[in-house]
Amino acid sequence: MPSRRDRANAIRALSMDAVQKANSGHPGAPMGMADIAEVLWRDYMKHNPVNPNWADRDRFVLSNGHGSMLIYSLLHLTGYDLSIDELKNFRQLHSKTPGHPEFGYTPGVETTTGPLGQGLANAVGFALAEKIMAAQFNKPGHDIVDHHTYVFMGDGCLMEGISHEVCSLAGTLGLSKLIGFYDDNGISIDGEVHGWFTDDTPKRFESYGWQVIRNVNGHDSDEIKTAIETARKSDKPTLICCKTIIGFGSPNKQGKEDSHGAALGDAEIALTREKLGWNHAPFEIPQDIYAEWDARQAGGKAEAAWDERFAAYQAAFPDLASEFKRRMAGELPADFSEKASAFIRDVADKGETIASRKASQNCLHAFGPLLPELLGGSADLAGSNLTLWNGCKPVTQEDASGNYMYYGVREFGMSAIMNGVALHGGLIPYGATFLMFMEYARNAVRMSALMKVRVLYVFTHDSIGLGEDGPTHQPVEQLSSLRSTPNLDTWRPADTVESAVAWKYAVERKDGPSALIFSRQNLPYQIRDTETETAIARGGYVLKNCAGEPQLILIATGSEVGLAMQACEKLTEQGYRVRVVSMPCTSVFDQQDAEYKQAVLPLEVGARIAIEAAHGDFWYKYVGLDGRVIGMNTFGESAPAPALFEEFGFTVDNILAAAEELLED
16 A cells, blocks of 8 residues: 555656656645645545535645645646646646646636735635634534635745735634645745745744644654644644755755756656655556545545535525525625616715715615625725725624624735635625725735636725825826736726716626725716616716717716816817716726727717826827827825816816817817
8 A cells, every 4th residue: 555655756756747847847845745735635635526616625725836736736636627638738838737826727726826925815815704604604513614724835925925914814813724834945946045034933923823833844744644633623723834855855956946946857857766766657656546645535425424414504594505505606696786776776866976985885885785795894994995884793703703804904915815705705805995005905906807706996095186195195007007907897986876886897797806996085976968877887988978979079087077077068168069988997898899889989089088187198098199198197296186186287277278289180
């Protein structure tokens, strides 16, 4: 019968062979962590390779994702739909084995772990979602939500600042189902880390409120097993500090940076096979080792046992069981769309002039009671972002049944945690900060879009209209950055109605994240010339039309729509035919058919002006090189908002001057 080391060596062999064939990759981490992975996956991981989406499976995250051949080897060996040919195609175009684990590419990969530290943050999100869902659905004698999140991490993950943000919060919340394995091998790309990383990591995590298990020999299965047993009994998250040798088994490269990010080479691989006693050809795994690794039968039994427990739960609590299935399937309540549309009509009838951040909060008051899956939050700005609604209940260590997270000043951590929450299933997270502080969260926002997960970002204080706080807090280039992100829908509503439509659209969207951009200052309600919700939901529409073909088109978003409407009135009085187009979401507008886009922005009308209190270059795609853009090309200043709008040219007079110049041409 194969030994534990034989099973671990299968991981090492597959990893070094795949990296060698690709002549690209990172063999060191998989070879160093193979013994830890063997104990965890063979003795503890609750999963079913035949059904990677089983609701109560354990979640495994490889935060040091450059060592991706570790997880690909594990998935292949345990019986997931990942063939040996896919391992041979490691890092090749359209394979299921990309260079870093990518959500949606490979069965069994729970999240995309590219930039170091974010996998750890996602793992905190998984564990947070598990705790919330357990508190909301479990009943005495009926634990239908009861699984662990295991995360592997390296020195690089812990050097990244996001590790502090999320692990601090995990300790505060007592996420006891979160177990992390620190691959303490002392090596990074540049060499031995003692020259730049001398933190006392165990003390650091103890200060967060974690249980820390120190000095575990990462190549001793008994020590690893004892550590996991201890971790699973704790009422705190646990960090298991594993001393490992990077590139374990390589006679000349183990323990060195040479094995971190490059193929070992044919000669060294031959020596490694000899040292490990692995007398098999590349990509060849003996059948007895496959049989030892195969988790399909055990996984099927585990899921079947859960199905029996769920059937008993369903008999005792039919409504809760139905709600659980709906939420885990990502389906909204059947009446949500109808009720949300009714709310939009009510908002239009009221015609309020308020800040769009307040309009956003009004949406939460209306939609929150309809959506028990909403998990709100803010990065210490709830009173400014207006993310609290009258049904909010905070999630705490003692009571996780709530629906609102106080994330603290952790914009990046909040956003990456939300990605994990969304990936877990059962919850739709929204989180807020000032638009300027999106910069701290930027990479997590990008990862939401890359993974196409339903995460809602609420960014308030959206322009120089912020006023006296000055240029450090006034976003200029951020809208362009968000809009240029593939698969991210960025909404900048002009009034209460557009705000409500943006919220409804974002909640209903299943295939990606949305950024909702709201103002600090009041915005006037706009009277529309067209059917309200349908038009706005197309991303751009004719807000104010003229008789006959327009001579000039004004395009605006957010607070500048009101300015465009004022300018339109003046120009109309002068006898010009002017159309105002509100474009709250450019990416949605771009997806419309050519006929609709032509109807809104007819090609034959070349006189166009775009108006937005943000960086202007983005808008030339809509106005053309002969058009005009009234936007920002500098940073802002500290002053009251009205003075700033005048200073930077966001005035009716400036629009009139640009219009006259265009129309005279």
